[in-house]
Amino acid sequence: MGATKSDLFTKQQNDIANMAKAIAHPARIAILQYLVKKNACVCGDLVDELGLAQATTSQHLKELKNAGIIKGAIEGVSVCYCINAKVWKQYKELFSAFFKDVDNSNSCC
Amino acid sequence: MGATKSDLFTKQQNDIANMAKAIAHPARIAILQYLVKKNACVCGDLVDELGLAQATTSQHLKELKNAGIIKGAIEGVSVCYCINAKVWKQYKELFSAFFKDVDNSNSCC
């Protein structure tokens, strides 16, 4: 036990859950907000920005890269990160579809 | 170590991360989709629906209740669950605001 039983659920359900998991940490939210705000590639200053150790920051960046939501490009000795606009749009749309309006007129609670 | 360093981040960043965490499991996505689909209070059949043990299902329901996104009402010997429309709307809006459109025209990667 301890591991999520992914096989019980649909691909879509697992996809949404995994997307949520990718942003389910304040450091990763902070990274994404910073990249969106800067509206450009950001090289280097993410470690200073967060206040976490370099290794930890690098790990969070890796998770965001694995999720596809950011891209990294080597720029000389440092690495530049930016939002992957295409995947970002997918996230936007999938969450938007998931959180469609609910009709709770039939609800008893 | 092991615990998230919430104090490094803003309340808003922690809030978004916690909301994402609440839905970062396929069983919880399945529960929410089922409640939305049924468009009414659902009593009892959630355990049969998921395929997880009763205790596990109950635990997931508790997390969703803690996050405020669902409500439960005792109905005789069983418990009826439904979407908390107000909180649902908040989630919808917060995620929608977070995933606002990005301009990556200045991006190098």
Add this chain to the structure above:
DNA sequence: AAATTAAATCGTAATATTGCAATATTATGG
């Protein structure tokens, strides 16, 4: 009151995540 039913809680095991120091890697400049 006893039996039944549904759900919550407890205890515990397995696994995942978070965080950081230490080390490795990679590119640049001297």
Add this chain to the structure above:
DNA sequence: CCATAATATTGCAATATTACGATTTAATTT
């Protein structure tokens, strides 16, 4: 080539999450 700088990876400890059997709680029915 050697030193430096920036980032990645490794290894490990602390904590969190997931899952389930067993038990408890709470309401209903007999």
